[in-house]
Amino acid sequence: MYQFNETINRLNTNAVQTEMLPLIYGRRDLMPFWIADMDIKTPEKVTQAIADRLTHGVFGYTNWKNDNFYTPIRHWFKTRFNTNVLKQDLSYAPSVLFTITEAIRLLTNEGDGVILNTPAYHNFIQLIQGNHRMIVENELFYDGYEYTMDFVQFEYLCQMPQNKVFLLCNPHNPTGKVFSEQEILKIIEICKKYDVYIISDEIHMDFVRRGQHVTLAQFMHEYDHMLVTTCLGKSFNISGIPHAYFITKDKFMSETINTKVMSVYGLAAVNLVALTVIKTAYLECADWLDELNAHIDNNMTIVEDYIADHLSDCLFFQKPDATFLAWIDFAKSGFNEIEVQDALQNVGKIATGIGNTFELSASTHFRFNVACSEEKLLEGLERIQRSFDYLKAQQEERAEI
Ligand SMILES: Cc1ncc(COP(=O)(O)O)c(C=O)c1O
Numbered sequence: 001m002y003q004f005n006e007t008i009n010r011l012n013t014n015a016v017q018t019e020m021l022p023l024i025y026g027r028r029d030l031m032p033f034w035i036a037d038m039d040i041k042t043p044e045k046v047t048q049a050i051a052d053r054l055t056h057g058v059f060g061y062t063n064w065k066n067d068n069f070y071t072p073i074r075h076w077f078k079t080r081f082n083t084n085v086l087k088q089d090l091s092y093a094p095s096v097l098f099t100i101t102e103a104i105r106l107l108t109n110e111g112d113g114v115i116l117n118t119p120a121y122h123n124f125i126q127l128i129q130g131n132h133r134m135i136v137e138n139e140l141f142y143d144g145y146e147y148t149m150d151f152v153q154f155e156y157l158c159q160m161p162q163n164k165v166f167l168l169c170n171p172h173n174p175t176g177k178v179f180s181e182q183e184i185l186k187i188i189e190i191c192k193k194y195d196v197y198i199i200s201d202e203i204h205m206d207f208v209r210r211g212q213h214v215t216l217a218q219f220m221h222e223y224d225h226m227l228v229t230t231c232l233g234k235s236f237n238i239s240g241i242p243h244a245y246f247i248t249k250d251k252f253m254s255e256t257i258n259t260k261v262m263s264v265y266g267l268a269a270v271n272l273v274a275l276t277v278i279k280t281a282y283l284e285c286a287d288w289l290d291e292l293n294a295h296i297d298n299n300m301t302i303v304e305d306y307i308a309d310h311l312s313d314c315l316f317f318q319k320p321d322a323t324f325l326a327w328i329d330f331a332k333s334g335f336n337e338i339e340v341q342d343a344l345q346n347v348g349k350i351a352t353g354i355g356n357t358f359e360l361s362a363s364t365h366f367r368f369n370v371a372c373s374e375e376k377l378l379e380g381l382e383r384i385q386r387s388f389d390y391l392k393a394q395q396e397e398r399a400e401i
Helices: 021-025 044-056 067-081 096-107 122-130 151-159 181-194 216-222 251-263 272-284 286-310 337-346 374-400
Strands: 090-093 113-118 134-142 147-149 163-169 197-201 226-230 244-248 325-329 365-369
Touching: 044 272, 067 090, 067 216, 067 272, 090 096, 090 251, 096 122, 096 163, 096 197, 096 226, 096 244, 096 251, 113 122, 113 151, 122 134, 122 163, 134 151, 151 163, 151 181, 163 181, 181 197, 181 216, 216 226, 216 244, 244 251, 286 325, 286 374, 337 365, 337 374
Parallel strands: 113 134, 113 163, 163 197, 197 226
Antiparallel strands: 090 244, 134 147, 226 244, 325 365
């Protein structure tokens, strides 16, 4: 049994979750539930492997093109996702977002379209716009049970010659949607028909609790124009140890990215601590991740029950199939996002993911990270309740005047 209920103080560790509060929320005294990392310690075996590596004392240039990199990743994909990944299809990369950015830059020109399911991870929006490409929106619809993709519109968008890339996020941040095998096959079929390149960000792949993660890597033989990118940042809470990897059969893509990492960006150095983590975590820590998912599932149930018991007049939330992020809908409260965020930040003193940063239009959601101790989670929920109690009291006061 692993311990996930320790409440961890991350002050004085330069954690973005607290350091960035003044910049994003204008105040420092907020309880952080916004950024997608965990208030949970990485497995002890990983910490020990890092410590062992550090005692060597020499941290020079390091090579990833060997079995210390290939074997653990191939083992993970085989045992977790029943997928054979070939060595020659695997590459190391500095980060997931770096890989996505580079692939988009290689595949498109300025002004071209990148198809994106919305709501979307906010950095996708920023990097597409920052590289002067167009976001082409394919909105996910909540049908009262799950988020679904509009395939008629998707095919229509894929037909347009300026839309050259589909950036898939599976499992999906922020909704927690897990794309089924049927959906994946349909995506591949449509993209192949119109030669739209698929970039599949699978960084949340290890947090699928209902259903099964279907990696695009399983279908590489069906279509050459696909790239899967992921890392251990989320799974083992090591986002401060930057690294990523990608899988593709497209030799032009992998060779160009690999060459550019060095010759255009000068990023020759590989993160040797990350290589140590990949080996230990993927070969020895699967049981830790399974128990962590049980903890997260329990936390999601706590959120669902708390909302049903105390906040059902204002909030709607259904446990997602994946991720440690709760995408909570406040539409039925009748308050707008400015009012809700103002109350969360200034009354509840809580920092949640701000909905409109994930959407291209006004939002009725906030994102709430549940990867923490039960104690912290309950305090967060009480703060949310305090915020909505305040909004309702204000509304009543106004009605009486
Ligand atoms: C969907 C998704 N992709 C990528 C990232 C960031 O990955 P990296 O730090 O490797 O660029 C995140 C982090 O929250 C994410 O949620």
